[in-house]
Amino acid sequence: xxxxxxxxxxxxxxxxxxxxxxxxxxxxxxxxxxxxxxxxxxxxxxxxxxxxxxxxxxxxxxxxxxxxxxxxxxxxxxxxxxxxxxxxxxxxxxxxxxxxxxxxxxxxxxxxxxxxxxxxxxxxxxxxxxxxxxxxxxxxxxxxxxxxxxxxxxxxxxxxxxxxxxxxxxxxxxxxxxxxxxxxxxxxxxxxxxxxxxxxxxxxxxxxxxxxxxxxxxxxxxxxxxxxxxxxxxxxxxxxxxxxxxxxxxxxxxxxxxxxxxxxxxxxxxxxxxxxxxxxxxxxxxxxxxxxxxxxxxxxxxxxxxxxxxxxxxxxxxxxxxxxxxxxxxxx
Ligand code: NAD
Ligand code: WQD
Numbered sequence: 001x002x003x004x005x006x007x008x009x010x011x012x013x014x015x016x017x018x019x020x021x022x023x024x025x026x027x028x029x030x031x032x033x034x035x036x037x038x039x040x041x042x043x044x045x046x047x048x049x050x051x052x053x054x055x056x057x058x059x060x061x062x063x064x065x066x067x068x069x070x071x072x073x074x075x076x077x078x079x080x081x082x083x084x085x086x087x088x089x090x091x092x093x094x095x096x097x098x099x100x101x102x103x104x105x106x107x108x109x110x111x112x113x114x115x116x117x118x119x120x121x122x123x124x125x126x127x128x129x130x131x132x133x134x135x136x137x138x139x140x141x142x143x144x145x146x147x148x149x150x151x152x153x154x155x156x157x158x159x160x161x162x163x164x165x166x167x168x169x170x171x172x173x174x175x176x177x178x179x180x181x182x183x184x185x186x187x188x189x190x191x192x193x194x195x196x197x198x199x200x201x202x203x204x205x206x207x208x209x210x211x212x213x214x215x216x217x218x219x220x221x222x223x224x225x226x227x228x229x230x231x232x233x234x235x236x237x238x239x240x241x242x243x244x245x246x247x248x249x250x251x252x253x254x255x256x257x258x259x260x261x262x263x264x265x266x267x268x269x270x271x272x273x274x275x276x277x278x279x280x281x282x283x284x285x286x287x288x289x290x291x292x293x294x295x296x297x298x299x300x301x302x303x304x305x306x307x308x309x310x311x312x313x314x315x316x317x318x319x320x321x322x323x324x325x326x327x328x329x330x331x332x
Pocket of ligand 2: 084086124125126151179180181199200201202204217218219220229230231232268291294
């Protein structure tokens with residue numbers, strides 16, 4: 001298939017590009033480089049053996065996006081473009097609502113005008129709010145108790161896409177609810193290089209291991225969990241990318257929803273221990289106060305993706321830490 005990746009120069013998009021090319025698809029990337037660098041495109045080519053066509057473009061630019069569709073006539077779109085920093089969304093809600101919703105609205109308009117009928121959307125476990133029961137399934141309650149503007153834009157996007165599919169019987173929509181993506185490509189060429197202080201756990205642990213941070217601040221050890229620290233479902237970014245290859249093939253008319261996670265919870269202290277094994281020495285940390293808005297535990301049942309897509313995770317948290325550490329040591 002000819003697949004257009006919006007936000008394809010980003011951490012997840014670059015790994016998706018590699019797996020799509022490896023599966024024989026033709027890939028074009030649209031990205032405004034607001035949170036990535038153009039050199040990633042060349043590194044995708046180094047890893048995959050084929051360099052995708054790249055357009056530096058804001059997805060909200062309807063004329064520019066139309067021109068890309070007219071040139072390449074994609075069979076499907078994987079829509080990853082958007083802003084994703086929870087804390088930043090609290091400070092800049094208008095920017096987050098503008099970017100995260102108007103990219104999708106513009107994309108859907110252009111897809112309809114250009115006769116493109118398949119879209120896979122990067123959603124997030126954050127749409128589940130505070131889980132009432134675990135593991136989370138695709139029928140678990142969504143849209144209630146979402147604690148930040150970013151998460152609310154992801155939920156709003158899901159509703160927008162469901163409405164679009166309801167009005168167009170020929171449109172296929174797949175919502176992929178990512179849990180906690182971690183790790184990097186085993187080549188060491190693709191990974192996450194956060195701007196400024198990392199908000200997420202693994203990149204912060206990586207920078208601590210590299211000596212860029214003094215110690216990991218563990219946000220609370222008084223949760224009702226295995227060791228008192230927060231528990232999450234950490235999915236290797238390569239496994240996540242492979243989930244997109246499986247999803248694109250299954251995006252027939254209608255709405256399809258899948259959790260993409262391991263189904264296993266890992267605590268903060270367990271992740272730090274795994275990273276210490278990857279590095280070969282203990283990584284310093286300090287228990288500090290809880291972070292506002294954090295939930296104690298969150299992990300999914302990935303049974304539906306296995307049953308319907310024939311996809312499941314294959315890589316472990318130790319492999320994610322080893323791949324992350326390899327990338328961190330060569331970080332650009
Ligand atoms: P990222 O910031 O690395 O990638 C997003 C890309 O989108 C960036 O390259 C950025 O330059 C681009 N972009 C932003 N606004 C754009 C616009 N208006 N037009 C064109 N390009 C634009 O983030 P990521 O971690 O790769 O996340 C990709 C998607 O997955 C996002 O939609 C995010 O919400 C979602 N997601 C991420 C996580 C996670 O923990 N990383 C979890 C769940 C969902
Ligand atoms: C994981 C655990 C923290 C940093 C976020 C977004 C979510 C999604 C994934 C986009 C928690 C603890 C963290 C640190 C710590 N992003 N922690 N010290 O909060 O589960 O999810 O990223 O869609 O929307 O909310 O991920 O990596 O920030 O935190 O102790 O320096 O690590 O308390 O228990 P989170 P995280």
